[in-house]
Amino acid sequence: MIRRLCGVLRLRSRGGLLLALLCAASFAAxxxxxxxxxxxxxxxxxxxxxxxxxxxxxxxPEFIGRLAAFRLNRIMRFLARTASLVILAYRLDATDGWLLAILLVNIAQFGLIALYTGLHRTIRLRRVMPIVVRNLDLSGIRIPKAPSALLYQKYLRRLLHLDVPAHAGVLAALWKGEWRYAGLGFAASLLLTVLAVLLLARHYKRSKRMPTRRQVIDSVNTQLGSYRPEVALYFSFAAVSQDFMYQVNMWIETLEQLDLRPLIILRERASFRFLGRTFLPVVCVPKADDLAELDLPHVRVVLYPGNAGKNVHMLRVAEAKHVFIGHGDSDKLASSNRVSKVYDEIWVAGRAGRDRYQRVRHAISNQAIVEVGRPQLAPILRHEQHTPGPLPVVLYAPTWEGWSDDDCHTSLIPMGVPMIRALLKENVRVIYKPHPLTGRRSPKAAAADLAIQDLLRADNRRRDARATASRVAGAKSELQRIQAEMDRLSGRGGRGDDAEQTRRARPGDPAAATEWHRLHAEWHRVFWQTRGPVRHNVILKQLPTLYECFNQADMLISDVSSVVADFVASLKPYVLTNAENLPDDEFYAAYTTAGGAYLLDRECTRLPAILQAVREPWHDPMAPHRRALKDYVLGPDRPTSMERFNGAANSLSDRAALHEWQRYLEQQALPGGPEAQQDLPGIPGANGPWGPAA
Structure with a gap:
């Protein structure tokens, strides 16, 4: 019941539930x-x-958002306390004059907060830029500095709490019977609020000097003209971009290794804020009209990691070749979507991806499908490179509940909790890393997620891991220090709004990327070293990464998802959950990635036998199947995935340039001769890359 209530209220822990109940009780009292x-x-x-x-x-914060949905937002809570204070003063026989003073002071403070809110909104709207950039230098357009975080971020929460001196003064006056205390409290609250308004008013004047839309677009085009990008990664995923940013972040290192000059194009501001580390130029263009004004004459290849409605704004660029690269191979329908027909090519990891598209009969030609491997899997260690610990390490990485109950693929709801209980009885070490979207739609999934976390934490206490807990606490400051240094080198503009990050943006430094990778490895070394060889770990943040969890694990338990296809690269044993208890032959026939998997029934009766594959590797009958499946799903080891991906990009770019040259020659042959045709920037012609036309 408690777990279900936490899921409904979007609370992360039982402690949070206790505080929420205490807050509700205090407001009611x-x-x-x-x-x-x-x-x-x-x-x-x-x-x-x-x-x-x-x-x-x-x-x-998610619980506070839930309160706002029930009209119990900050302002309502502020008014409730103020009204109750007036009632208390009236019941304790305060004079009419003081009752009126309490009301007037609170009305004045509320009016100042409203004025502050108006100024803040105006500043924020003026600082909204048509294009936000990273790793490009727009210092020439002189963007005004953003207000300090104290004045600009979470301002309403701070301003409403400025009523504390006034409330404290009234309570002191009622207690002592001397209303000078109330006067002092009133003065403090009003003066602090007036000071905040005056400080923000200075930034209101500065905001009038923001560059115009035309100035921003022209400056961006000047920078892009100097950089001359040849391949673009294009990403859009509407309002939930934060949770889906793994789809673009997984491709960053691959882009950085291409021969062609890459550019990242994002369509939502949330995407820009949560983009990972990169030294590549990034532009975020929310409006289609502004995207159409970007000058990208040399871009010959556009890569799409996801299918989204806004993709059409880039697909209309006829000079480029458009490629769907996806965000992981899996047996879900999303990995063979009929929408993929709009692209010139579809790049898949291996033969399994090609066969998946051909089975669904979407009229996608065999020539349009290119096998390029999965370059981002390079950090995953092979089975023979892994050093086992004193306890078998099982990584449980379930997928999320999906958009509706009809396509719910997660094992969390039907069997997650009993499976973890069964694993704990088998004396293994568990690493639990759920999908980032777990529990966002289904309260049952959220409750199961919390229950699993509770079970693992309780078992850590049972194992008397006090020494480990001490090491974990001691390493916290070191991990924070490394993380702060990584953030500094990440290519982000630091804190502040989008305009402030653009103001601070400068060209990316590839040398900083080398140092970032060193720190990234050091962070993981410290993290795993301090966790010890027997402690369970609940991984809810971006770090440690999924692939680092792969490297720690002896075995994976997961659902039908791209996580399984990626883990196949390690050649370690893995388990697919069969929550519907389908017959084995039906399950293997339905899901390609099950070809090398052990199948776990809903009641988890097979678990002890499955764990033999880790405890006694010579009893691992699925090992040869995993080897064959790896070649089928991910392609051969040679040439490497990065070489194949880079070669595919170069080849398609050359073809795009050739087609553009052919179109140019056709234009030259039209009535009127070459003088009648306007030479387009970046297209071979009189001023094109092939020199003067013959």
Whole structure:
């Protein structure tokens, strides 16, 4: 019941649920204690409401969003406390003059907050740029500096809490019977609020000097003209970009190794904020009209990691070849979507991807499918490179619940919790890394997720891992230090809004990428070393990465997803969950990636026998099947995936240039001769890359 309630309220832990209940109780008690009246009780309940409210804002932001959905937002909570304070003063026989003063002060403060909100909104709208960049230098257009985080970020939460001196002063006056305390509190609250408004007003004047749309676009085109990008990665995924950014982040290192000059094009501001480390130029262009004004004459290949409606804004560029590269091979329908017919080519990892498209009969020609491997799998260690620890390490990485119950592929809901209990009885070490979207749609999935975390933490305590816990706490500051240095080298513009990040942006430094990779490896070394060889780990953040978890594991348990196809590269044993208890032959026939898998039934009765493949590697009958499946799903080891991917990009770029040259020659042959045709920038012709036309 508790876990289900946490899932419904979007609370991350039982501690969060306790604080949420305490917050609700304090807000309910405030008006009751005001009516009684009970001065001391009111003071305690009011203080609790402030403290728990602030704690929940910091630690449980999703719960605060849930409150707002029920019209219990910050302003309503502010008004409820103020109204209760007036009732308390009235019940304790405050004079009419002081009652009026309390009301007027709170009205004045609320009016100042409204003025502040208006200024903030105007500044924010003026600082919205048509194009946001990273690793390009737009210093020439002189973007004004953003207001400080204290004034600009989470401002309403801070301003509403400026009523604390006024409330404290009234309570002190009611207690002592001397209303000078109330006057001091009123003065402090009003002066602090006025000061905040005056400070923001300075930035309001500066915001008038923001560059125009035309200036921004022209400056971006000037920088792109100097860089001359030849291949673009294009990504769009609407309002949920933060959770789907793994789809583009997984391709960054591959892009950085191409012979062609890459550019990353994003369509949502959230995507830009959560883009990973890169020294490549990045442009975020939310509006289609602004995208159409980007000058990209040398881009010959456009890569698409996802299918989205806004892809059409780039697909209309006829001079380029458009390629769907996806974000991982799996047996889900998304990996063979009929929408893929709009692309010139579809790049898949291996023969399995080609066969998947041919089986669904979407009229996609065999020539349009190119096998390029999975370059991003290079960091995954092979089975023979792995050193086992004292306990078998099982990585449980379930997929999420999907957009509806009809396509729910996750094992979390039907068998996640009993499976973890069974694993704990087998005395193994568990690494639990759920999909980033787990629990976003289904309260049942959220509850199962929390239950698994509780089981693993409880078992850590049972194992008397106090020494390990001490090492983990001791390493926290070191990990934070390394993370801060990685963030500094990440290519991001630091804190601030999009305009501020663009103001600070400078060309990327490939040397910084080398140092970043060194720090990245050091972070993982410290993390795993301090966790020890027996402690379970719950991985909910970006670090440690999924592939680093692969390298720690002796075995994977997962659902039908691209995680399985990636893990196949390690050649280690893996398990697919068969939550519907399909007959083995039907399951193997339905899912290609099951070809090298052990199948786990819903009741987990097969688990002890499956774990033999780790404890006794000579009892691993699926090993030869995994070898064959790896070649089928991911392609051969030689040439490497990076070489195949790079070769495919170069070949397609050459073909695009050739087709453009042919179109140019056809234009030259039209009535009117070459003088009648306008030479397009970047297209072979009189000023093209092949020199003067003959």
């Amino acid at each position: 405030v008006p009751v204690l005001a009516l009684l009246p009970s001065l001391y009780g009111f003071a305690v309940a009011s203080a609790l409401s402030y403290l728990t409210d602030e704690w929940l804002h910091s630690k449980e």
